[in-house]
Amino acid sequence: MATTPRVRMDRDSRRELLLDHGVRLLATHAVEELSIEMLADEAGVSRGLLYHYFSNKKDFHQAVVRRAADDLIAQTAPQSAGEPTELLARSLEAYVDYVRANHQGYLSLVRGSAGGNEVLREIYEEARMSMTSRIFELSTKEELASLGITDSPGVRLMAHGWTALVEDVVLEWVRDPRGIEKPRLIDSLTASLLGVTQGVR
């Protein structure tokens, strides 16, 4: 039998592992439901140890949401170069997969971010905007122009609204796919960014 060498993990790696567990809990629980006790059960460690990594529940919630947002931003990052609409479609597909895999947690993030906690709201808004802002950052003026989009405050405002549309549509679709296949959903969402920004002065 092969033995795995016992590696003493450093504090940061251990904290990251604990956050993995926390994010996993988010798939089926709302942020505000997460407790240190729950994480201790999930990770198979003592509560006392957890207080070594998270000073309190608020700190723990914030760290889990920050990590969930970072995962979302990383997962929806375009994997390689390509046409703007192709990049967009791939980002959207990753986003749909993410929302599907983390439904409860994502829903609670959307709803909770609307609630009192300003820090959670900011983290969430950052993750939410990452897809739209990438379109503008990764595309040249010429590429945008070829899609009929001119970067302007009006276009940015509509693109901001488009992220709200995507979120609403994907959450609704995950809740009830109503016979719509994923590729068709992605097509509609991709086309809709052009639909809301094209021709805006």
Added chain:
Amino acid sequence: MATTPRVRMDRDSRRELLLDHGVRLLATHAVEELSIEMLADEAGVSRGLLYHYFSNKKDFHQAVVRRAADDLIAQTAPQSAGEPTELLARSLEAYVDYVRANHQGYLSLVRGSAGGNEVLREIYEEARMSMTSRIFELSTKEELASLGITDSPGVRLMAHGWTALVEDVVLEWVRDPRGIEKPRLIDSLTASLLGVTQGVR
């Protein structure tokens, strides 16, 4: 000097008047901030009298939100017949005016509806959907077809998302108009419904 005859108001009319005051408070306060005391001050009546009309704070909040939603639905109702896009533009204009006049309250409705209260959420969702569903109810199949829209589950899903877009864009615009004039905003929003629903299978 003309004298106004003293009319003894019936219970319902008096309650409606009190709700007028409640909705007025919503322009500058979040739903959860509203108290019976505040309404007593605003309406110039005693707290005791108010408990005659609203059994508790929750009942009062619910009645104010119901009234605010009814006002929104009534104000955004198309005033007369017309082309679908014309009706839509007029509804959107009324919506923008409503959000501008009731900014704090509407914002709290959006955020609060995301929170715990299911009744408030339902009332809000109903008001929110009224604009989109009207497009489908008031337009004939032929009118929709002439706009390139075929009524289908996919189109309804995208139209649902469009209401989230409108809400996000209008709230952002009221917060910071960034040099965009209202007519231009209305044009962009009107065009965007077509942009997200046209060509969806």
